[in-house]
Amino acid sequence: MTDLLKDTLTARAAGSEPPPLDLDALMATGDRRIRRRRIGAALGTAFVAAAVVAAGLVAVRATGDQAPVAGLPFEERRPTYAVGGVIHFGDTTIDTGIKELGQLARTNLGFLYLELNGTTLYLTDGRSSHTVAEVHSGTELFAAGDFAGWTEPIQGGTRTVVVNLRTNQIVHSTPTRTDDFEPLTPSSRRTLVGLDDRYAYFDSAKGVLRVDLHSTKSTLIPLSGVPVQSVAASAGRYVFVSPGLGTTGRSLVLRGGGASPGTPYALEAFKDSAWQAAVRISTNGSYLSVAPNGDAPNLYDATGIRLAVSGPEPRVFGHWLSDSTFVAAGGSDLLTCAVATQVVTCQVTAHDFVPRDQMLALSTN
Numbered sequence: 001m002t003d004l005l006k007d008t009l010t011a012r013a014a015g016s017e018p019p020p021l022d023l024d025a026l027m028a029t030g031d032r033r034i035r036r037r038r039i040g041a042a043l044g045t046a047f048v049a050a051a052v053v054a055a056g057l058v059a060v061r062a063t064g065d066q067a068p069v070a071g072l073p074f075e076e077r078r079p080t081y082a083v084g085g086v087i088h089f090g091d092t093t094i095d096t097g098i099k100e101l102g103q104l105a106r107t108n109l110g111f112l113y114l115e116l117n118g119t120t121l122y123l124t125d126g127r128s129s130h131t132v133a134e135v136h137s138g139t140e141l142f143a144a145g146d147f148a149g150w151t152e153p154i155q156g157g158t159r160t161v162v163v164n165l166r167t168n169q170i171v172h173s174t175p176t177r178t179d180d181f182e183p184l185t186p187s188s189r190r191t192l193v194g195l196d197d198r199y200a201y202f203d204s205a206k207g208v209l210r211v212d213l214h215s216t217k218s219t220l221i222p223l224s225g226v227p228v229q230s231v232a233a234s235a236g237r238y239v240f241v242s243p244g245l246g247t248t249g250r251s252l253v254l255r256g257g258g259a260s261p262g263t264p265y266a267l268e269a270f271k272d273s274a275w276q277a278a279v280r281i282s283t284n285g286s287y288l289s290v291a292p293n294g295d296a297p298n299l300y301d302a303t304g305i306r307l308a309v310s311g312p313e314p315r316v317f318g319h320w321l322s323d324s325t326f327v328a329a330g331g332s333d334l335l336t337c338a339v340a341t342q343v344v345t346c347q348v349t350a351h352d353f354v355p356r357d358q359m360l361a362l363s364t365n
Contacts, residue, residue, distance in 0.1 A: 080363035101361045105143035145197030194233035201233035235285030265304025284323040311346040318362035
């Protein structure tokens with residue numbers, strides 16, 4: 001922790017809520033505009049459907065003066081989404097007091113959320129909400145365990161911030177640090193492409209830079225061939241764009257196997273340089289969802305085999321509930337899907353679950 005960060009936290013310790021992170025004071029100043037990743041950009045989370053929200057849910061007001069409620073088990077993975085400004089966490093609802101949410105992510109301490117087109121990042125535990133940081137509209141959030149992160153541009157490059165939400169400390173930032181593998185320059189690529197409860201993963205010209213969030217030790221994960229850009233990483237799986245494997249154009253490629261990734265598997269081939277994909281890796285890395293160019297997601301196993309879907313078709317991927325189950329939106333219905341014997345079976349959890357005049361934001365984890 002820098003001396004300035006220590007002074008800032010000490011001065012605000014008596015406040016009624018954890019202080020927001022003043023990134024301009026804590027780190028090198030720069031352009032506040034946030035560049036969304038072209039490859040691996042988040043699938044649009046705003047989704048409109050005709051419906052009436054199912055009744056019978058337990059309601060919690062996060063911004064009012066009502067008596068505190070019992071702490072919620074945020075470590076649990078439940079079907080989670082927001083309709084308008086109300087977060088649905090299984091059978092519990094949390095009213096944020098905001099008209100519409102643009103992004104939503106679960107942490108061990110509660111839910112991170114951004115207002116639609118907003119610049120203030122909030123955290124709610126179901127009893128109250130507080131500001132975490134000011135970010136640019138359109139920032140893609142990453143969250144896992146006690147951590148949250150995002151990337152923003154600075155003059156001649158980018159910088160990424162990873163925050164410990166429990167201690168309100170910056171645990172990793174680039175390009176203010178160097179490592180043994182690649183001297184940092186203003187043009188160094190250090191885009192955050194993945195975050196789990198142990199590691200942060202960064203796109204690097206030589207592969208994926210994996211940073212231990214507890215020890216801050218950095219490990220370069222080399223990706224053989226000539227990767228163009230890393231897209232996603234988690235649970236020992238690495239997804240990146242590379243020259244086509246046996247095809248013209250380029251391919252989205254999956255590798256796995258720890259510090260020395262094994263056989264590459266081509267998932268999607270494409271020729272358009274503006275091609276985008278949202279990738280979600282399951283909790284243990286057995287499966288992944290790939291949604292190309294905002295289309296419906298395709299499901300793959302860890303060897304690159306595309307899985308068949310039985311039942312209602314997922315149209316928008318939500319988040320993994322376990323290593324083999326996930327939540328998705330299918331038309332106007334909320335779906336729960338399970339993978340078994342290379343087949344994805346989906347069932348309707350709630351019919352017509354979003355009112356026509358409301359926006360849907362599916363939790364990303």
